[in-house]
Amino acid sequence: MPVGSAHDPRGQEGAAGVLEEWLYKGAGGRDARGLQDAFDDLGVRRSGGVGPEATRFGASGLTADLGAALALVADVVARPALPTHELPVLLDLARQDLEGLEDSPPDLLAAEARALGFPRVPGDDRAGYAHPASGTPEGLEALGAAGLRAHLERYGQAGSVLGLVADLEPQAAHDLAARTFAGWRVGEDRPVPALFRRGGRLHLPHPGGEQTHLSLSAPGVSPRSADWLPWQLALSALSGGGSSRLFVAVREERGLAYAVSASPLVLGGEGFLSAYAGSTPGRAPETLAVMLAELERLPGGLGAEEFRRAHTGLSTGVVFGAQSLRGRAHALTRDLALFGQVRSVRGLRAQIDALTLEEVNAFLARYRPALEATVVTLGPGDTFALPPAAQPQAAQGVGA
Amino acid sequence: MPVGSAHDPRGQEGAAGVLEEWLYKGAGGRDARGLQDAFDDLGVRRSGGVGPEATRFGASGLTADLGAALALVADVVARPALPTHELPVLLDLARQDLEGLEDSPPDLLAAEARALGFPRVPGDDRAGYAHPASGTPEGLEALGAAGLRAHLERYGQAGSVLGLVADLEPQAAHDLAARTFAGWRVGEDRPVPALFRRGGRLHLPHPGGEQTHLSLSAPGVSPRSADWLPWQLALSALSGGGSSRLFVAVREERGLAYAVSASPLVLGGEGFLSAYAGSTPGRAPETLAVMLAELERLPGGLGAEEFRRAHTGLSTGVVFGAQSLRGRAHALTRDLALFGQVRSVRGLRAQIDALTLEEVNAFLARYRPALEATVVTLGPGDTFALPPAAQPQAAQGVGA
Numbered sequence: 018m019p020v021g022s023a024h025d026p027r028g029q030e031g032a033a034g035v036l037e038e039w040l041y042k043g044a045g046g047r048d049a050r051g052l053q054d055a056f057d058d059l060g061v062r063r064s065g066g067v068g069p070e071a072t073r074f075g076a077s078g079l080t081a082d083l084g085a086a087l088a089l090v091a092d093v094v095a096r097p098a099l100p101t102h103e104l105p106v107l108l109d110l111a112r113q114d115l116e117g118l119e120d121s122p123p124d125l126l127a128a129e130a131r132a133l134g135f136p137r138v139p140g141d142d143r144a145g146y147a148h149p150a151s152g153t154p155e156g157l158e159a160l161g162a163a164g165l166r167a168h169l170e171r172y173g174q175a176g177s178v179l180g181l182v183a184d185l186e187p188q189a190a191h192d193l194a195a196r197t198f199a200g201w202r203v204g205e206d207r208p209v210p211a212l213f214r215r216g217g218r219l220h221l222p223h224p225g226g227e228q229t230h231l232s233l234s235a236p237g238v239s240p241r242s243a244d245w246l247p248w249q250l251a252l253s254a255l256s257g258g259g260s261s262r263l264f265v266a267v268r269e270e271r272g273l274a275y276a277v278s279a280s281p282l283v284l285g286g287e288g289f290l291s292a293y294a295g296s297t298p299g300r301a302p303e304t305l306a307v308m309l310a311e312l313e314r315l316p317g318g319l320g321a322e323e324f325r326r327a328h329t330g331l332s333t334g335v336v337f338g339a340q341s342l343r344g345r346a347h348a349l350t351r352d353l354a355l356f357g358q359v360r361s362v363r364g365l366r367a368q369i370d371a372l373t374l375e376e377v378n379a380f381l382a383r384y385r386p387a388l389e390a391t392v393v394t395l396g397p398g399d400t401f402a403l404p405p406a407a408q409p410q411a412a413q414g415v416g417a
Numbered sequence: 418m419p420v421g422s423a424h425d426p427r428g429q430e431g432a433a434g435v436l437e438e439w440l441y442k443g444a445g446g447r448d449a450r451g452l453q454d455a456f457d458d459l460g461v462r463r464s465g466g467v468g469p470e471a472t473r474f475g476a477s478g479l480t481a482d483l484g485a486a487l488a489l490v491a492d493v494v495a496r497p498a499l500p501t502h503e504l505p506v507l508l509d510l511a512r513q514d515l516e517g518l519e520d521s522p523p524d525l526l527a528a529e530a531r532a533l534g535f536p537r538v539p540g541d542d543r544a545g546y547a548h549p550a551s552g553t554p555e556g557l558e559a560l561g562a563a564g565l566r567a568h569l570e571r572y573g574q575a576g577s578v579l580g581l582v583a584d585l586e587p588q589a590a591h592d593l594a595a596r597t598f599a600g601w602r603v604g605e606d607r608p609v610p611a612l613f614r615r616g617g618r619l620h621l622p623h624p625g626g627e628q629t630h631l632s633l634s635a636p637g638v639s640p641r642s643a644d645w646l647p648w649q650l651a652l653s654a655l656s657g658g659g660s661s662r663l664f665v666a667v668r669e670e671r672g673l674a675y676a677v678s679a680s681p682l683v684l685g686g687e688g689f690l691s692a693y694a695g696s697t698p699g700r701a702p703e704t705l706a707v708m709l710a711e712l713e714r715l716p717g718g719l720g721a722e723e724f725r726r727a728h729t730g731l732s733t734g735v736v737f738g739a740q741s742l743r744g745r746a747h748a749l750t751r752d753l754a755l756f757g758q759v760r761s762v763r764g765l766r767a768q769i770d771a772l773t774l775e776e777v778n779a780f781l782a783r784y785r786p787a788l789e790a791t792v793v794t795l796g797p798g799d800t801f802a803l804p805p806a807a808q809p810q811a812a813q814g815v816g817a
Contacts, residue, residue: 041659049669053659057726060733063659077737106672113675113697119627120522225625227519259441259453259463269449272506275513297513326457333460337477341741 018094019176019354021070022150023143023209023284025168029159030144031152032168033067035104035111039165042103045092049103052093061086064343067150069131069284070208071354072172077343080184087197094172095201101162108157115151122223122230122395123295124149130232130291130393133217135284143209146284173204180349182342211285216406217391222399229301229396230293233308235386237281237288240355246331246372247380248281248288253334254319254327255279255311256292261327262311267294273304283355290386298396305392309404312387318378332369335362418494419576419754421470422550423543423609423684425568429559430544431552432568433467435504435511439565442503445492449503452493461486464743467550469531469684470608471754472572477743480584487597494572495601501562508557515551522623522630522795523695524549530632530691530793533617535684543609546684573604580749582742611685616806617791622799629701629796630693633708635786637681637688640755646731646772647780648681648688653734654719654727655679655711656692661727662711667694673704683755690786698796705792709804712787718778732769735762 025032042049056063059082064075074094078086118125128149135146148156179194213236238248256263256279267277279292290312296304319327339345339362352359394401425432442449456463459482464475474494478486518525528549535546548556579594613636638648656663656679667677679692690712696704719727739745739762752759794801 050660050665053665053669054722054726057658057660057730060729062733062737079733079736106669109672110668110675113628113695116627116697117675117695122520227516228513258457260450260457265450265453268510269453269506272509275510275517295513295517297516322454326454329460330457333462333479336479337462337743340743343737343740 018072018074018172018204019070019206019208020072020171020204021068022148022152023069023146024171024207025144025148025152025156026164027137027142027144028156029164029168030148030156031111031115031150032156032160032165033072034114034150034152035107035157035160036165036169037065037067037072038107038110039099039103040093040097042100042107043098045089045096047092048098049100052089055089059086059089061089069146069150073347073350075343075347083183083185084193084197087193091197091201095198097169099162099166099169104160104162104165108160111151111157112154115149115154115157118149118151122226122228123293125223126221126230126232126293126393126395129219129221129395130234130391133219133393134214134234134289134391135211136214138210138212141209145209146211170202171205171207173202174198175204176206177204178350178353180346180353182346182349208285211287211289213287213289213389214391215389217393218403218406219393220398220401220403221393221395223395223397226395226397228295229298229394229398229401230295231301231305231308232393232395233290233292233305233312233390234282235290235292235312235390237290237386239287240283241286241357242288244380245288246368247377248384250324250327250331250369250372250377251315251319251381251384252279252281252290253331254323255315257327257330257334260323263292263308266307266311267304271303271307273300273307277304277308286355298398301394301396302402305394306404309387309390312390313385315381315384315386318381319374321374324374324377328369328372332366335365335369418472418474418572418604419470419606419608420472420571420604421468422548422552423469423546424571424607425544425548425552425556426564427537427542427544428556429564429568430548430556431511431515431550432556432560432565433472434514434550434552435507435557435560436565436569437465437467437472438507438510439499439503440493440497442500442507443498445489445496447492448498449500452489455489459486459489461489469546469550473747473750475743475747483583483585484593484597487593491597491601495598497569499562499566499569504560504562504565508560511551511557512554515549515554515557518549518551522626522628523693525623526621526630526632526693526793526795529619529621529795530634530791533619533793534614534634534689534791535611536614538610538612541609545609546611570602571605571607573602574598575604576606577604578750578753580746580753582746582749608685611687611689613687613689613789614791615789617793618803618806619793620798620801620803621793621795623795623797626795626797628695629698629794629798629801630695631701631705631708632793632795633690633692633705633712633790634682635690635692635712635790637690637786639687640683641686641757642688644780645688646768647777648784650724650727650731650769650772650777651715651719651781651784652679652681652690653731654723655715657727657730657734660723663692663708666707666711667704671703671707673700673707677704677708686755698798701794701796702802705794706804709787709790712790713785715781715784715786718781719774721774724774724777728769728772732766735765735769
């Protein structure tokens with residue numbers, strides 16, 4: 018469903034997270050215990066959760082139980098009981114979850130990097146990407162039954178995607194879904210724009226921590242752009258396998274960090290590059306310098322051997338990703354939401370096979386993520402000697 | 418391969434971890450870069466790592482590349498280059514990994530709980546279960562090329578298990594594996610006994626932490642015992658789904674902890690119950706009391722409804738676990754190592770289907786994990802009011 022933590026009403030940060038838990042506190046005429054029992058009676062394994070742009074409800078079970086399991090999911094999203102007396106415990110658990118973030122430096126860093134890189138959209142009544150799914154202490158404080166019930170009105174058929182992997186004829190699957198979700202409200206499909214703050218710099222002191230954690234965000238490519246696959250291939254060369262550029266430069270050649278990676282992040286229909294490394298406080302500055310240097314040399318393009326390996330990695334990755342049925346169901350949903358269509362394994366591999374070195378290097382010649390990167394560090398020291406942003410005019414008003 | 422961190426020579430804690438990384442620094446006549454390139458040329462995705470009892474090497478790739486991928490894995494384990502000049506960087510990364518443990522309270526707690534619950538076996542020349550796979554600062558300090566090369570002599574065919582999932586006739590698979598690993602040394606298959614310390618109590622102060630993390634270990638059932646499946650079913654009732662006892666008592670009814678779980682742990686051929694919760698410092702004592710109370714009431718047995726749900730959960734879980742080919746390869750290897758045979762999905766489901774409530778309750782009437790539980794807590798306070806162990810004579814010599 019296309020309502021995530023970014024859609025939380027301003028001042029009610031945490032609404033989507035608490036609402037997702039509340040939905041399971043009884044539905045379709047069952048109380049909380051009865052609903053849990055009904056899922057467990059079918060042996061259905063639930064998954065999902067609240068992301069920045071969407072809330073996902075996943076269920077895995079045996080084919081014989083498909084109709085009953087789907088009906089339970091429909092009860093949860095369309096006919097929840099939302100009992101007021103359950104709210105205090107849920108708010109309390111949400112506060113605990115939020116406090117737990119403080120004990121996990123990489124997660125805390127990711128939340129702070131999101132907040133610096135994707136500030137609230139001026140004039141928008143939604144809180145946007147600047148807070149984690151578990152909310153903020155003030156937001157949780159402000160949440161109440163009436164506000165949450167009103168927020169739920171945004172959840173409905175509009176923009177929702179159902180991915181179903183089962184031994185079933187397509188028409189029968191369609192009829193089952195249509196019947197099960199009939200009458201569900203329309204809801205809202207109103208994406209939150211992701212306005213990236215270029216050249217941001219921030220250090221978060223983490224007294225008592227042993228490591229320094231680095232986060233780097235930069236513009237990337239939209240999933241609907243023709244450059245999407247060339248960008249994916251470049252990311253595979255940058256951070257795909259043991260011979261990828263970041264791994265070799267940071268870890269293999271210099272031993273600067275135990276973990277280093279770069280991956281695509283899609284927010285508001287746009288793609289962004291998100292890189293991470295965990296290092297020692299003493300080596301963190303060099304780690305960051307090497308990461309930025311690797312981004313800076315991307316416009317020089319890939320070599321033929323390097324292209325071939327990244328190409329193989331990307332192509333086989335498509336096959337691995339389609340292996341698990343649960344993964345496939347998730348991919349169907351994600352494909353429709355991000356690409357507007359389902360990408361078949363065969364079709365996607367054919368597209369990747371057709372990519373040429375020239376095409377990828379022509380894209381890279383135009384791709385300058387280092388210039389616009391926003392960097393957030395978290396570590397034991399009070400300060401971190403962050404390199405200045407290449408475009409100082411873009412960094413105004415950004416934390417030190 | 419049946420050599421894990423527990424087999425690290427005493428005083429060389431971290432040997433298996435560093436050795437695993439070193440093996441990838443060139444093999445079969447290739448240097449480090451050449452080996453990485455060879456894996457990436459095939460698009461092979463590596464997995465695995467060092468566990469307490471075994472080191473796992475996993476590779477996923479396309480069927481057409483099976484022979485070449487298997488040959489690479491054989492080169493790594495049987496014909497590594499082990500270049501001395503690569504060691505300093507590897508030892509340095511291992512130290513970083515170990516320091517990173519300090520920044521992750523749940524992982525730190527798990528390591529300390531292992532150390533308290535499974536002390537070194539007197540007279541054994543192996544370090545045992547009392548240290549994490551990344552070693553100890555002193556152990557890493559003592560590691561050198563000669564000692565690691567000598568340690569590698571323990572790795573070989575004895576006790577090693579190859580799990581292979583591919584579109585291939587069994588005889589052809591057998592011949593391929595025999596040919597590829599021909600001439601590999603015999604090695605050692607010498608399990609490290611897991612001597613559980615009952616009734617241990619320890620609190621680890623974690624200044625600046627927001628949460629208190631609780632770990633509880635207790636005796637369980639050996640994988641080769643007839644009680645294994647009744648125990649698994651009881652664990653499913655205790656911590657399997659939304660209606661499981663721990664989840665309901667700790668989280669749903671009292672809101673004491675965001676996360677609470679119990680799962681089986683197999684060490685030295687024996688099974689143990691391992692439970693975890695993360696709570697606030699103020700609620701941690703009640704959380705622990707509720708967890709212990711749930712263990713104490715296990716001998717009273719399951720109700721009929723509860724049995725049916727746990728039964729369904731266990732049975733469908735077997736189906737889910739067999740979905741991914743990578744997961745299936747891992748399961749084959751684990752089955753042979755722990756159960757001495759491969760358990761087919763169909764056979765295992767039939768065994769589960771045959772379980773009766775009477776059988777499970779007869780087992781539970783004899784099962785008293787609360788009496789012998791060892792508890793470790795980690796949180797911001799200097800002390801934690803740990804309940805006394807039920808068998809004080811077993812707790813002697815154990816930290817406060």
